Amino acid sequence: MKFRIMGLALSLCLVLSSCGGQDGGGQVSLLAQAAGWDDTQTLLVIGGREVPGWRYLYWLAAACDQVQEEYTLSGAELDWQAAVGTGTLADEVKDQALRDTALYTQVELWAEQYGYTLTQEDQASLEQEWQEQTAGGEEAALRQLESQGLTRERAEELASVGLLYAGLYRMCQTEGSPLAPTQEELQAFAVQQGIVTVDRIFYPAGEDADAARAQAEKAFSALNGAADQAEVFTALASAAGDPAGPRTITVGDGMLDPELEEAAAALEEGQCSGILETEAGFSILRRLSDDSQELAGAWFDVQLQNAAADVSVETGERYDQLDPAEFYTALERLREQPEQTE
Missing domain, CATH: 3.10.50.40 (Chitinase A; domain 3)
Structure with missing residues (x-):
């Protein structure tokens, strides 16, 4: 079965996180520069929870990167206006980023609802992962963070959501837990x-x-x-x-x-x-x-996906006016000229 939905994102966040508590020294992120507005401000309200712009822009950049890679491998020229479903490719990456943002937010909402908070073991796992992933040098990892518009603090926030997910996943497999499904x-x-x-x-x-x-x-x-x-x-x-x-x-x-x-x-x-x-x-x-444990995990992932798909999402003018093609073009230009991003 292939129901685990957080693995890739969690691995990415673990690789890039737990560097300490610094926030980048007040430097404006590449995401903010590419969007042309302050990405620390609320962009979305999901399930009643305010979501800062950088979290959505992070997922938008990731969706655009994936599309760019697919086009490059196929040898085709990237066309953001190409028809996809009832909209365009640009519409699809914008919607995909919103789905990813909603999914991460839903994890946080469930963690609050079911009373799961990060444990000492969770924190230790982040530290261990960081030590392993920075064997080649911490500066390289920090540069990779910057290229994605993240600071240490932001990467840790994303990583913590992945660990909240893992904790909730374990809860669903624990008999007597409020998240555990019945045999029926x-x-x-x-x-x-x-x-x-x-x-x-x-x-x-x-x-x-x-x-x-x-x-x-x-x-x-x-x-x-x-x-x-x-x-x-x-x-x-x-x-x-x-x-x-x-x-x-x-x-x-x-x-x-x-x-x-x-x-x-x-x-x-x-x-x-x-x-x-x-x-x-x-x-x-x-x-x-x-296998009841495996089945419970699959059940949990589907319930989480359904909840994220149904959660209330409030957008605003800034989100509505965001053009993925313009944003990604600006982001790529900034990535190529890191000396101009300070």
Whole structure:
């Protein structure tokens, strides 16, 4: 399953954070210079919480960077007016930045609601990560911060949100926590999301499909005659051609062929399939019980995403007039001339 939604952002923040408490000495950030206004002022109100402009601009710059990289790799010329959905590419990056900002803000709102605050262990993990990431020198990390329009203080703020998320994630997996789902909720969620845990005996077709089919038939016969089918299945799966072992999939995530996903979803817990033939070879599946901890984590991420999508967002004239293409052009120019940003 690929439900964890904060990993990339958290890793980025950890790399760039926990440098101490300095705030950049009052220097105007690249984000503020590119936007042309004070990025410390409130730009958005999300869920009743005031959000300073720099947090939104940080995510806007990140979205623009990603688009620029994709265009560069494809060899195409970046066109901010290219049609995307019902709007333009510029509209899409602006909306993506708003979604990212809302998601981080929702984490803070939930941390307040459920009473989670950073622990000593959280703070220690930041320090440890910083020590590891600055092995090549602290100045280089600080320059990277500046290129993203961040100060030490701002990077630590973003990193702290990632750690709040991790703490809330653990809460949802802790029995008796106000965030922990019931078993009924987990079961309903698994069905709704198409989540299935399976093991597989797999014989690749290779250059001799008949030999692979014969191996599958022999394995199927051994399963049918086994006193302990689960034990025999595990042994056969380990000896066959699929090294992945038991895995939890979400129908449509591509971890298995569509035909195998459909067959897995149709099995009852503990039940084995027949021999399933695909272009890759021959498979026998066994449905396993879902990992409650993993399922609870996936449930939490979906609830968080839904809450962030539904949270109230108030914008204003400054946000409405913000042009992503103009902002990013100015930001790139500033990045190329760091000596002029002081």
